[in-house]
Amino acid sequence: MLEILFIIIMMIFLFGITIFVHEWGHFYVAKRCGLVIEAFSIGMGPALWKKEVDGIVYKIGAFPIGGYVSLPQLDPAGMEKIQGDNNEADRNTLPDVTPAKKIAVAVAGPLCNIIFALLLALIVVSGSKSEHVEETGVFIADVETDSAAADAGIKSGDEIRAVNGNAVSSWYDTRVECLLGGGSEQQVNLTLFNAADGERNVQVAVNHPDQSEVLIDGVYQASPCQVLQVVAGSPAEKAGLEPDDVLISINQEMIQSSDHFIEVVQENPDTEISLLIERSGEQLILPVTPEYSEENDMVMIGIQFGGALSLPWTLQGNPFEQIYSDASSIFRLLKALVTPSESKQAASGLGGPVAIFQMIFISLQMSLITAIGLIRFININLAVLNLLPLPVLDGGHICFALWEMITKRKVHPKVVASLVNVFAILLLTAMVFLSWRDTDRIFNISRFFKKAPVEQTEEASQTAPDEQGTAE
Numbered sequence: 005m006l007e008i009l010f011i012i013i014m015m016i017f018l019f020g021i022t023i024f025v026h027e028w029g030h031f032y033v034a035k036r037c038g039l040v041i042e043a044f045s046i047g048m049g050p051a052l053w054k055k056e057v058d059g060i061v062y063k064i065g066a067f068p069i070g071g072y073v074s075l076p077q078l079d080p081a082g083m084e085k086i087q088g089d090n091n092e093a094d095r096n097t098l099p100d101v102t103p104a105k106k107i108a109v110a111v112a113g114p115l116c117n118i119i120f121a122l123l124l125a126l127i128v129v130s131g132s133k134s135e136h137v138e139e140t141g142v143f144i145a146d147v148e149t150d151s152a153a154a155d156a157g158i159k160s161g162d163e164i165r166a167v168n169g170n171a172v173s174s175w176y177d178t179r180v181e182c183l184l185g186g187g188s189e190q191q192v193n194l195t196l197f198n199a200a201d202g203e204r205n206v207q208v209a210v211n212h213p214d215q216s217e218v219l220i221d222g223v224y225q226a227s228p229c230q231v232l233q234v235v236a237g238s239p240a241e242k243a244g245l246e247p248d249d250v251l252i253s254i255n256q257e258m259i260q261s262s263d264h265f266i267e268v269v270q271e272n273p274d275t276e277i278s279l280l281i282e283r284s285g286e287q288l289i290l291p292v293t294p295e296y297s298e299e300n301d302m303v304m305i306g307i308q309f310g311g312a313l314s315l316p317w318t319l320q321g322n323p324f325e326q327i328y329s330d331a332s333s334i335f336r337l338l339k340a341l342v343t344p345s346e347s348k349q350a351a352s353g354l355g356g357p358v359a360i361f362q363m364i365f366i367s368l369q370m371s372l373i374t375a376i377g378l379i380r381f382i383n384i385n386l387a388v389l390n391l392l393p394l395p396v397l398d399g400g401h402i403c404f405a406l407w408e409m410i411t412k413r414k415v416h417p418k419v420v421a422s423l424v425n426v427f428a429i430l431l432l433t434a435m436v437f438l439s440w441r442d443t444d445r446i447f448n449i450s451r452f453f454k455k456a457p458v459e460q461t462e463e464a465s466q467t468a469p470d471e472q473g474t475a476e
Contacts (some may be wrong), residue, residue, distance in 0.1 A: 014363045018379050020046060024069040026386060027145040028114030030073040030109055040098055042074035069357045069435055077101045078109060078388055079424055091246040106405035111399040124380035125323035131373050141377045142178050143226035145260030150223025156206045159198060159221060166195035175225055176316060182210040182219060183353055184346040231307050238306020243292040245307060253280040262309045269294045283443035317381035318374060330384035356438025362446065396431055397421035
């Protein structure tokens, strides 16, 4: 119980600090530029707590779906109905602010998220204990002989290089491209490669992630096989295996996954096998003799495997590569949303605040480093999304300021207010919808609103044809 409570507190803290960093960027630059600040809020809606200091209302809103800094010189007519009660200044007497300062304030929030993400990326690098090995390709471990995938020409050992012409480097990328490019019939074109057949293309049906955890029926994915722990006194320790070693082949047979490795070990009790491993960039061959374990009732060498994860926020390499990967993911989604053939599938994969909290919860259960990687990913997403040229977002304020800079004329305050409030309502509506959909996906709430199917009784089914015949 205490562990779950701690995870919930950490969830709120990690998401809250992301919002705080973004809004603090606006707040700090606005102060430095001499703008009037009415309120600084983490959360939206009515205040759970607030305090006024030097004319600025600091508060925590009831709904943890965002935050804001109320700047009347940036948003002349304000968003009081959405933001909640603020300490309103006399807006008719406020001095003008140059477009350059408006742009600086608007950019500051996303910029702080990017800087914070870089700091988190450094923490991920320094704090990583190699709990999992990153994928270096998309390989197929096995294909069922009587499956549609086998009939299409997919073979064990194939590498998936592209989906519908879009290059992929991990199973996560592959799932995303299959979701976006599957269409109504969920058919995709896979570019495959193996040494014997070279590169070729096949058409295959894929499953929607909401319907099945298996991407392609009959296809088993290969994953890096990494040692997490070595049991003291085990054959693995005697052979010289160490944590973080990556198993490449066993008796010159490529290891497709941990399950595949275990299967081969079972076939070689008390028989020396040759393991090809990779350690710190070098390859070594180690002879190991598996032994039968009465306690576990299986043949073992005495190792525990680490997980091979391919989620974008589990990347642990160069900090700039982490940021690039995070940004690429959100840009790919945005591209899909404006591509007619992919927009429907992209919209079905969107998640709101509930999905974010769920991902943080799951990541915290994996490890703190995984959760920090997710928060890095969320910060980059928040930065990119806020720079979109929509009136309610920072990008919209940048567009208003650029218009003023180019034309030497301000956008009328009522026009700004109308556009900002309309888009704010649309954004909040989208959040409510996504939150409902995410909650339904988790708890299947919609089943309570569905009418139970009317079951036809045996007697009714027998009399119905007679009645129809009489009528004729």
